[in-house]
Amino acid sequence: MSLRRGDTLGGRAAIAGIGATEFSKDSGRSELKLAVEAVHAALDDAGLTPADVDGLVTFTMDTSPEITVAQAAGIGELSFFSRIHYGGGAACATVQQAALAVATGIADVVVCYRAFNERSGRRFGSGVQRREPSAEGAALGWQLPYGLLTPASWVAMAAQRYLHAYGLTPEAFGHVAVTDRRHAATNPAAYFHGKPITLADHAASRWIVEPLRLLDCCQETDGGQALVVTSVERARDLPQPPAVVVAAAQGAGRNQEAMTSFYRDGLTGLPETAVVARQLWRTSGLAPSDIDVGILYDHFTPFVLMQLEEFGFCGPGEAADFVAADALPLNTHGGQLGEAYLHGMNGIAEAVRQVRGTSVNQVPGAARTLVTAGTGVPTSGLVLGADGT
Numbered sequence: 001m002s003l004r005r006g007d008t009l010g011g012r013a014a015i016a017g018i019g020a021t022e023f024s025k026d027s028g029r030s031e032l033k034l035a036v037e038a039v040h041a042a043l044d045d046a047g048l049t050p051a052d053v054d055g056l057v058t059f060t061m062d063t064s065p066e067i068t069v070a071q072a073a074g075i076g077e078l079s080f081f082s083r084i085h086y087g088g089g090a091a092c093a094t095v096q097q098a099a100l101a102v103a104t105g106i107a108d109v110v111v112c113y114r115a116f117n118e119r120s121g122r123r124f125g126s127g128v129q130r131r132e133p134s135a136e137g138a139a140l141g142w143q144l145p146y147g148l149l150t151p152a153s154w155v156a157m158a159a160q161r162y163l164h165a166y167g168l169t170p171e172a173f174g175h176v177a178v179t180d181r182r183h184a185a186t187n188p189a190a191y192f193h194g195k196p197i198t199l200a201d202h203a204a205s206r207w208i209v210e211p212l213r214l215l216d217c218c219q220e221t222d223g224g225q226a227l228v229v230t231s232v233e234r235a236r237d238l239p240q241p242p243a244v245v246v247a248a249a250q251g252a253g254r255n256q257e258a259m260t261s262f263y264r265d266g267l268t269g270l271p272e273t274a275v276v277a278r279q280l281w282r283t284s285g286l287a288p289s290d291i292d293v294g295i296l297y298d299h300f301t302p303f304v305l306m307q308l309e310e311f312g313f314c315g316p317g318e319a320a321d322f323v324a325a326d327a328l329p330l331n332t333h334g335g336q337l338g339e340a341y342l343h344g345m346n347g348i349a350e351a352v353r354q355v356r357g358t359s360v361n362q363v364p365g366a367a368r369t370l371v372t373a374g375t376g377v378p379t380s381g382l383v384l385g386a387d388g389t
Contacts, residue, residue: 003279003282005282006247006279006282006283006284006285007247007279007282007283009096009099009100009103009245009247009248009283010245010246010247010248010283010284010383011232011244011245011246012099012102012103012231012232012245013098013099013102013103013229013230013231013232013244013245014229014230014231014232014235014242014243014244014245014387015095015227015228015229015235015242015243015245015348015352015384016046016048016228016229016230016234016235016238016240016242016243017042017043017044017045017046017047017048017226017227017228017238017240018042018045018225018226018227018228018348018349018352018353019037019038019039019040019041019042019043019044019045019225019226020038020041020189020223020224020225020226020342020346020349021034021037021038021041021115021223021224021225022189022223023189023190023191023221023222023223023339023340023342023346024119024191024221024222024223025119025120025191025220025221025222026117026119026120026222027117027120027222027223030117031062031063031064031115031116031117031224032063032064032068032069032072032115034115034116034117034222034223034224035058035062035064035069035072035073035113035114035115035224035226036069036072036073037224038113038115038223038224038225038226039069039073039075039111039113039226040073041226042111042113042226042227042228043111043226043228045228045239045240046228046230046238046239046240047238047239047240048109048228048238050073050074050075050076051074051075051076052108052109053070053073053075053076053078053109053110053111054076054077054078054079054080054107054108054109054110055078055079055080055081055082055098055101055102055106055107055108055109055110055111056069056070056075056078056080056081056082056110056111056112056113057080057081057082057083057084057094057095057097057098057110057111057112057113058083058084058094058112058113058114059083059084059085059087059090059094059114059343060083060084060085060086060090061087061090061116061343062083062113062114062115062116063116064113064115066078066081066083067081069113079106079107080101080106080107080110082094082097082101084097084380085378086258086374086377086378086379087258087343087374087377088297088299088343088344088373088374088377089272089373089374089375089377089378089379089380090343090373090374090380091114091297091343091344091345091347091348091371091373091374091380092248092249092344092348092371092372092373092379092380092381092382093248093250093373093380094112094114094227094345095112095227095229095245095248095348095382096245096248096249096250096380096382097110097112098110098111098112098227098229099229099245099248102229102230102231103231108230108231108234109228109229109230109234110228110229110230111226111227111228111229112226112227112229112345113224113225113226113227113345114224114225114226114342114343114345115223115224115225116222116223116224116343117222118220118221118222118341119219119220119221119222120222136258139257139258139260140258140260142260143260143262148260150209151259151299151300151376152208152209152212152217152300153209154259154260154376155209155212155259155299155300155302155303155376156208156209156210156211156212157262157267158267158268158302158303158306158376159173159211159212159300159302160210160211161266161267161268162267162268162302162305162306162317163211165268165317166268166316166317167317168317168320170203170211170212170213170216171199171202171203171320172305172320173202173211173212173213173216173301173302173305173320174199174202174203174215174216174301175199175320175323175324176216176298176301176304176305176323176330176337177197177202177215177216177301177337178196178197178198178199178202179323179326179330179331180298180330180331180334180335180337180338181195181196181197181215181334181337181338182196183331183332183333183334183335183338183361184196184333184334184335184337184338184339185334185338186360186361187333187334187338187339187360187361188360189333189339189340189360190333190334190338190339190340191219191221191338191339191340192334192338192339197215201215202215202216212300212301212302215337216300216301216302217299217300217337218298218299218300218335218336218337218341219336219337219340219341220341221336221340221341221342223340223342223346224342225342225345225346225348225349226345227345227348227349227352229245232244232387235387236387240356241355241356241357241386241387242387243351243352243355243356243384243385243386244384244385244386244387244389245382245383245384246283246284246286246368246382246383246384246385247279247280247283247284247286247382247383248280248283248380248381248382248383249275249276249279249280249283249380249381250275250276250378250379250380251272251273251274251275251276251279251378251379251380251381252272252275252378252379253270253271253272253274253275254271256271256272256377256378258376258377258378259376259377261376268306268316268317269306269309269310269316270303270306270307270310270375270376270379272375272376272377272378272379273306273307273310273311273372273375273379273381274310276372276379276380276381277310277311277312277381280370280381280382280383281312284383286368286383287312288311288312288313290368291328291368291369291370291383292329292354292363292365292366292367292368292369293328293329293330293332293351293354293363293366293368293369293370294308294313294328294329294330294331294369294370295330295331295332295333295335295347295348295350295351295354295369295370295371295372296308296330296331296335296347296370296372297336297344297347297372297373297374297375297379298331298335298336298337299336299341299374299375301337303375303376304319304323304330305319305320305323306319306375307372307375308322308323308328311370313327313328314327329361329363329366331347331350332350332354332359332361332362332363333346333347333349333350333353333359333360333361335347343374344371344372344373344374347371347372348371348382348384351369351370351371351382351384352384354366354369355367355368355369355384355385355386367385367386367389368383368384368385368386368389369383369384369385370382370383371383371384
């Protein structure tokens, strides 16, 4: 049973620096080089040096170990290092781990990072290839013989059920794609800068796995992103306004599998997201109406709609209309559909920019942002706030 009470982590740590490489389809350098560049950029943004860092957090999928990044980046001794599993579901949990270390005094300055050549190197969208036997992989064995080999095919099962249950057409998903690309079009860092799309463009894009079209699927990107986490008190003395960790949570639902939870009672929602939502609202004392900007993990458009419903922004089956009405500023960097696919880490950076007031698509007066991580897998989430809110 997930926690029935709020936790005490909120307000005890802040993101003080963000940094990234360029986002491309062929970086021309190693994943370790990308990681180090991102770490250095984030430390520069925070006004800190590698010598200030005593903790590192990344994903289990990252190919650059913490000790190797520390050595290559000029970081000295580490008192804390951690990795989070489940692909994109790890994004916000890296910050949670860093905040826990800072709040308990285990570390003073923790850098979270993610770097990969996901377009020019290993492409996650290609699906299951040469996996080592594991208990986790056994669940996939029930799906693979029937042709469900890729993330798109796994999501398509839930997406088709969602459309059927609520009497919708695939155009419902198009509103997410159009919104993301509209914001990417005005973001110079985005791969699709200057390239907005329409619902007609979405409907004309080729099928990948029905009911998912090409424009329902996120990019594959080379790049790196890093975030510097420290105490709120220390962050106040640094150059950038602190983005306070108001709340952080992880969640796994009942009968959870990694992308193939097809034997649940229903396929029209995301129970793991509901676990995260309950904890974020309990800890922060906030409600959906208090959120100024939503940075929702958008590897596939249908799961953005389900996240909005699980967090209580709208009722079941109502999210497409909610997005179409621009009821909540959504993925103002362009998301993974429009800016870059960095396993959600670039979304956290955008949430920080919104709190700072420096986003290229700044929402006036934005003081609280909701950030989510990968869905369909055990996941995580954050509420970030301006200092003093």
